[in-house]
Structure formats: structure tokens, C-alpha cells
Amino acid sequence: MGRDLFGTDGVRGTANTHPMTAEMALAIGAAAGRYFRREKGGVHRVVIGKDTRRSGYMFETALTAGLTSTGMNVLLLGPVPTPAVGLLTPSMRADLGIMISASHNPAHDNGIKFFGPDGFKLSDEAEAEIEVLVKSGVEPARAENIGRAQRIDDGRFRYQERVKSTFPAGMRLDGMKVVIDCANGAAYRTAPDVLWELGAEVIPVGVTPNGFNINAECGSTKPRVAAETVVAHGADLGICLDGDADRVIVIDEQGRVADGDQLMALMAARWAEEGRLAGGTLVATVMSNLGLEQYLAGRGLRLERTGVGDRYVVEAMRRGGWNLGGEQSGHIVMTDYATTGDGLMAGLQFLAEMVRTGRPASDLARNFDPVPQLLKNVRYTAGRAPLETPAVQDSIRAAEAAMGGRGRVLIRKSGTEPLIRVMAECEDEALLASVVDGIVAEVERAA
Structure with a gap:
């Protein structure tokens, strides 16, 4: 079974460009609905969340049309973090959960992530079967069996209570000053509310989404503003999320980033x-x-x-x-x-350790000295396969030989963007740069 649509995390691409078109979302919704709908009786539900991208409205509507056409009832959560969909899918007895998000990607991208009835992301095998249904088409439900859609107003609050329950009982954040960067994304209300309710003084960053500024010079991939805010306000910690809040990095009181x-x-x-x-x-x-x-x-x-x-x-x-x-x-x-x-849950675990030990973030965020690591990305044109060219293969073998067991080389194609990621680790930083640059040069020629 082919996997032309699905990457490492659902379907992703530039909005209004294949595969992220309204027509394809309609077909994917119908195929997913047919795949998950039980054949015998009962109510068939799917929960849908999204981040703050403008294109989310388009994909939410298209997916809803496809799903209801196969008899699925759709519960629309609105903007919520990706983990909220994983939580609420089994909680609301849904057959399927869908998150509309391209995570840390820029606003012009979007994606569709799937969760099974147990709240875990779908397996490769399940995605492949859905893709077969997309290609072959599915028979719609009879007119009297078409599903309905409704807005769920309390999904975000259910998730917030779950997040707070993971913080140690009886522990509070009173007296702590926390910068929270929500990347103008899905957690722009949730994360500040949770921290405030646990007692922290909250300094929000990236909480004014306009549909086009998600991840723009903010969030876990662009923490400069948050780091400057931590230092300027004398905060105890900075927490930086990405657009759908399933990633986090922390910033210590000195403005240094920990991955x-x-x-x-x-x-x-x-x-x-x-x-x-x-x-x-x-x-x-x-x-x-x-x-x-x-x-x-x-x-x-x-x-x-x-x-x-x-x-x-x-x-x-x-x-x-x-x-x-x-x-x-x-x-x-x-x-x-x-x-x-x-x-957000991971950020709370870090805060709990600060409270428990009484130690500053700078003591807790540097647990080991990283081996020097260099990662460079090479963008390529869709349809090309630069890693398969003999020159690139030769450059990789030469790099591994040069390392001589003193480090490692990892070359891979991104599952979410048209990028080749070239990474190496080595204590000898001059050798590290030489190895990575050599491979990058050959990949760029091939791309």
C-alpha cells in the first residue's frame, strides 16, 4: 500500500497546493470516516482541533464535509493544542481525532494529523489504508445517515484541568515569574491560563494570533524574543512552545536556551x-x-x-x-x-523541579555537555531524489571514513518539508564543519 500523502506526522504541505487543498481534505475526511466508522449501530464521532492558521478554517470545513458524508458526527473543538486532541478523543468516546496544524512550520503551511480511538497517533499501516481509500474513493452514506457537526465550547477547559492535574499535588508556583511564549499558536489562551491558575506571575509572548503570524519570530524555533523578555523582566524561567504546543524548550534566568x-x-x-x-x-x-x-x-x-x-x-x-x-x-x-x-506538561515538570529543589533554572537546564553537533538543511525540488545520486552517496561514505569512529553522520529526508537534513557529531569541530559542508555541497548540486 502506498504512502504518497502521509509523511512522518500526517499530511502536510503548503495550503492550497497539493496535497493540502480543500478538495484533498474533503477526500481525506471521507476516507478517514469510512475507515473508522463501525459497521454495526452506535454513534460515530470524530473530534477536530486546529491551530491559529487562516487556512485552518478551510480545512476544518472540508474535513467536516467529508466526514459527515460518511455518517460521522463531528465535534469541533476550535483552537486547542495537539495533545488536547489526543486527550479528548478517548474522553469523548470518539472513533477518531484530527488536528489541523503544521506544528512549527510557517503560516503558509498546514497539515492534518490523525489520532485513533485510544488517543495515540495512527500507525503507518492505518495511514496507508486510509490513503488507499482516498485514491479509490468511498461510497457516501445514505441521506438519512449523514452525520452532523457541532461546536464544543469546553474542550479547552477540559484539557487545562488535565494539564494542571499533572503538577504535583499541593505544590504551587506562587512567587515565580514565568515568561510563556505561545508562538501565536494553539496554546495562546491555554498556557497562560494554566500557569496563572497555578500561582505564577505570567509574562505572555506570542499570544496575539492573526492567522498569519504563527511561529513568526517566536516560539520554540525562534526563542530570541522570549529570551530577551526573560532577562528584561528578571523572570525565573521562560517556556517556549511551538504552533500546536506539542514541543517545548526552556530558557533559564540568564536567557540561555535548553533543548x-x-x-x-x-x-x-x-x-x-x-x-x-x-x-x-x-x-x-x-x-x-x-x-x-x-x-x-x-x-x-x-x-x-x-x-x-x-x-x-x-x-x-x-x-x-x-x-x-x-x-x-x-x-x-x-x-x-x-x-x-x-x-506545557513538560514545562510544568521543569517548574516542579525548580520548586522542589529551590534551585534556579540555570542549574537544572544544563545536565550534560553536548558533543558538538552541526545540522544543516538543504531544500530540494519536489520529485527529485538527491540522496540517491552517486556523488552524494560517495560524499557520505567519505565523511564516515573521515570520522574514523570519532563521531557519527546522519543524513535524512524530512518527513514534513522538502528538506534534506545533514547532521554530524564530533568532538573535533573543524572536522565536523568540514564533513557537514562537504555533504551539503554535494546535496545542493544534486537538488
């Missing part, structure tokens, strides 16, 4: 001390820094690596019975609390 690897190191060590880290194992992707692996090994803990994408992290966690995982980019998955990455 997902540092957060996972802190949490894994703490959970292990408390006997909460299942199997003594943290799950992370091949992108996580070698320093994280060394830090865990020094504490008798294990790092299980997966392919890139939080969905693959979660799948490995479920197979192995592990409860903590994530990505260097800031997806932090805690299956004791949530079915997917949750930036």
Missing part, C-alpha cells in the same frame, strides 16, 4: 531516583545528542533510539513498556499523563 535533550536528561534522572522511570529507559530519536546517551549511561540508565518523529518514539515506548521519551526538538512524551508530546 529537549536537556529536559529529558533532567526528567529521566529525577524519575529514576523516584523509581518512576519504567525499565530504566529513556526513548529518543537518532537526532538526540551523544552527550545525553553518555549522561544516562553514567547513571545506569539506557537510551533507546528510534527514527525521527514523535510518533515513532511513542510506538517504541508502547512496545517496550517505557513511559518517558521525546526528541531534541522538544517533543517530550510522558505516557503516564498523555498520548503524545505535550510542551
